[in-house]
């Protein structure tokens with residue numbers, strides 16, 4: 001929040017850049033181990049434009065694959081425009097993330113970009129950010145119960161779930177099932193993640209009518225979000241729960257499991273492992289859904305074990321966050337105009353109604369998710385440059 005003159009300079013530079021379309025797709029490495037807070041600054045001349053403005057980026061963990069990509073895409077995008085970046089990963093530990101954000105505030109960053117581990121745990125530390133006049137972008141997951149968040153960037157989370165539900169509906173032709181019935185089990189995400197409810201409701205709202213009609217049967221009876229949620233989106237939690245369900249309701253060697261609707265890939269991986277090890281039938285006969293395009297899950301897609309994943313191009317989520325961040329650092333109050341001005345080569349909606357964090361409806365930039373199956377994987381993931389195929393035909397992320 002320094003040097004008004006400087007941000008004016010920046011503004012002129014940026015407008016020039018916007019006119020030419022911002023945010024190139026990035027190729028960056030992903031860190032293997034769980035680093036402590038890392039601070040890296042660029043020193044090139046190009047930094048003079050934004051000089052010593054620093055962006056603090058707080059990611060949940062590196063143990064869930066996508067956040068490695070988010071962190072490095074965001075870092076690369078902001079550094080490419082001359083900003084210094086402090087990037088933290090908090091090992092999915094809520095207290096650690098609060099400490100990391102306190103550290104970023106103490107380092108006097110000019111902007112905070114935060115993907116919260118627990119959307120309800122940051123009110124206090126963000127009050128400090130507000131006192132320090134640091135604008136906060138809620139990244140991918142909405143941060144609740146605070147007036148310090150000015151904007152939200154994510155994908156259309158409800159549509160992610162809706163695409164999973166509609167995929168099952170189409171695969172089984174449920175609308176024309178007649179008196180056929182199918183067995184389904186649900187696995188949702190972390191209750192502390194505001195997205196998890198949107199994903200689950202998006203899918204359940206499509207399939208509810210078939211469950212009510214008896215066409216879809218949930219043998220475990222577990223249809224409430226709290227019952228099917230998975231703490232920390234943890235693969236081993238999802239594995240254990242599905243093993244219990246298989247033993248209790250599908251252990252007779254004849255009760256068929258037709259669908260395992262999982263909200264994301266880390267949970268789908270555990271559920272797939274449980275089905276492979278504990279289910280009498282063939283995992284390839286079970287429709288398994290996912291989200292994120294994790295490498296292990298894409299290999300399962302190629303091998304026919306997982307049936308679909310909802311891919312979200314986080315490279316574009318980083319681009320949208322960059323342009324929003326620049327506007328905020330310029331002291332602007334962007335609205336839908338940012339989308340047309342930025343000239344992004346991806347779709348994005350401006351939504352001021354759907355995301356209420358209990359203090360206000362947060363203006364949101366929502367990107368569009370894509371269904372990926374074995375059949376369109378190459379077109380959607382490889383031809384776009386997000387993944388390459390290794391010698392065995394398995395997708396490897398380029399970031």
Ligand code: GAL
Nearest residue numbers: 064066141193195233264292
């Ligand atoms: C959600 C995110 C998903 C998934 C999940 C677990 O908030 O939107 O893409 O990755 O967290 O990390």
